[in-house]
Amino acid sequence: MAKQGLSYYQAETDRFQDIKIKRLKKKYGCEGYAVYTYIENEIYRNNGCFIKATDDIIFDIAEYWAIDEEQVETIINFCADIDIFDSITWKSRQVLTSERIQQKYVSVCKHAHKAIILPEEIRLIDIQTEQVRRPVTLPLFSEDNQPEPATGTPHYGQPRLLEHDITAQPEPAKEPTQSSPISVPQNPDFANIREISRKTRTESDKRKENKTNSSSIPLTNPVPDLKEEAEKLLSSLQKRQLAVSQSPKPENEDEKAPKRNETGLLQQLGMLNIPPNQMREICQLCRYGEIGHPVWTLFDEIRRSRGRITMPGLFIISRLKQLRQSAGTNQKAV
Numbered sequence: 001m002a003k004q005g006l007s008y009y010q011a012e013t014d015r016f017q018d019i020k021i022k023r024l025k026k027k028y029g030c031e032g033y034a035v036y037t038y039i040e041n042e043i044y045r046n047n048g049c050f051i052k053a054t055d056d057i058i059f060d061i062a063e064y065w066a067i068d069e070e071q072v073e074t075i076i077n078f079c080a081d082i083d084i085f086d087s088i089t090w091k092s093r094q095v096l097t098s099e100r101i102q103q104k105y106v107s108v109c110k111h112a113h114k115a116i117i118l119p120e121e122i123r124l125i126d127i128q129t130e131q132v133r134r135p136v137t138l139p140l141f142s143e144d145n146q147p148e149p150a151t152g153t154p155h156y157g158q159p160r161l162l163e164h165d166i167t168a169q170p171e172p173a174k175e176p177t178q179s180s181p182i183s184v185p186q187n188p189d190f191a192n193i194r195e196i197s198r199k200t201r202t203e204s205d206k207r208k209e210n211k212t213n214s215s216s217i218p219l220t221n222p223v224p225d226l227k228e229e230a231e232k233l234l235s236s237l238q239k240r241q242l243a244v245s246q247s248p249k250p251e252n253e254d255e256k257a258p259k260r261n262e263t264g265l266l267q268q269l270g271m272l273n274i275p276p277n278q279m280r281e282i283c284q285l286c287r288y289g290e291i292g293h294p295v296w297t298l299f300d301e302i303r304r305s306r307g308r309i310t311m312p313g314l315f316i317i318s319r320l321k322q323l324r325q326s327a328g329t330n331q332k333a334v
Contacts (some may be wrong), residue, residue: 004046004047004048004117005044005045005046005047005048006044006045006048006105006108009041009044009104009108010104010108020082020083020084021033021036021084023082024036024075024078024079024082024084027078028074028075028078031065031067031071031075032075032078034065035061035065035067035072035075035076036075036079036084038061038064038065039051039053039061039076039085039096040101042057043096043097043101044101044105047117048105048109048117048118049097049101049102049104049105049106049118050089050095050096050097050101050102050119050122051095051096051097052093052094052095052096053076053090053094053095053096054094058072058073058076076090076096077090083098084098085097085098086098086099086124086276088266088276088279088280089122089124089276091263091266091270092266092267092269092270092279093121093122093270095122097122097124098124099124099125102118102123102124102125103125105118106118106125106127120275121273121274121275121276122276123275123276124276124277258287258290258291259290259291260287260288260289260290260291261289261291262283262288262289263289264289265282265283265286265288265289265295266279266289268299269282269313272299272302272312272313274312274313274316275313278313278314278317279313281317282295282313282316282317282320285317285320285321285324286320294319294320294323295316295320298315298316298319298320302315302316
């Protein structure tokens with residue numbers, strides 16, 4: 001039976017510059033980063049891109065790093081809150097994964113011609129659009145130090161003579177011997193062949209350079225424009241924050257805020273085996289489990305159907321969009 005997990009995985013050199021890793025390190029120190037790296041290694045080793053955080057897994061992590069199991073669960077919850085791991089798959093299915101982990105897993109499988117095993121209920125990416133990242137090989141020799149052919153003596157660092165250069169070189173004129181009174185006249189064209197060839201190659205190089213410069217993208221410097229736009233955006237955001245901070249807040253602001261049951265909502269969606277992308281859309285449509293929202297009645301309707309509703313996620317999304325449109329129509333009529 002083929003191994004489902006990976007024997008190795010890539011680690012980015014700039015992972016310590018990730019703001020999420022910095023927050024984890026600041027909150028829980030070396031213990032937090034140790035728990036995260038252990039889980040990431042077990043994800044790639046076991047299933048390739050996900051792992052079910054059972055009690056045995058949490059015990060193994062706590063036993064390996066000599067910390068409490070409650071501390072391990074606290075660190076995992078924090079990692080889900082700051083989006084190191086996907087929060088919906090963790091809260092609804094106790095599964096640890098992320099888009100970055102799944103992208104790396106798919107890339108390695110495609111490069112190694114390995115079967116991709118990624119369950120639909122926890123899939124966070126589109127497998128068809130993922131591209132294989134192949135390593136870039138560096139040349140062993142520079143253009144000036146290319147190895148010469150087998151014939152002849154190699155001269156590194158010197159330009160190689162082309163075939164037409166060799167044929168164009170004149171043979172040296174034989175000096176007349178004393179026994180032969182006939183003198184060989186020197187042809188002035190022979191003396192200028194090298195100079196003419198050099199000029200021809202120089203003109204050809206200039207034409208190639210002009211052609212390259214004309215076809216290339218004109219060198220512009222958009223940095224000042226981007227910098228100016230960024231400064232304007234930052235200034236407007238600062239003014240908006242200042243206006244919000246100076247505006248008076250109502251005394252009973254907390255009492256007016258709607259109450260939500262996000263945990264209960266995720267549990268209901270998980271029991272219906274709804275994919276994570278549909279879970280996110282449902283959470284946005286029902287304002288993250290607002291108490292009294294019509295989404296709670298839809299769960300009862302699905303249970304009463306006794307399996308007739310085969311795609312509950314799409315059913316809930318369709319009903320919630322219809323309710324939103326009808327509410328907007330009623331407001332316009334008023």
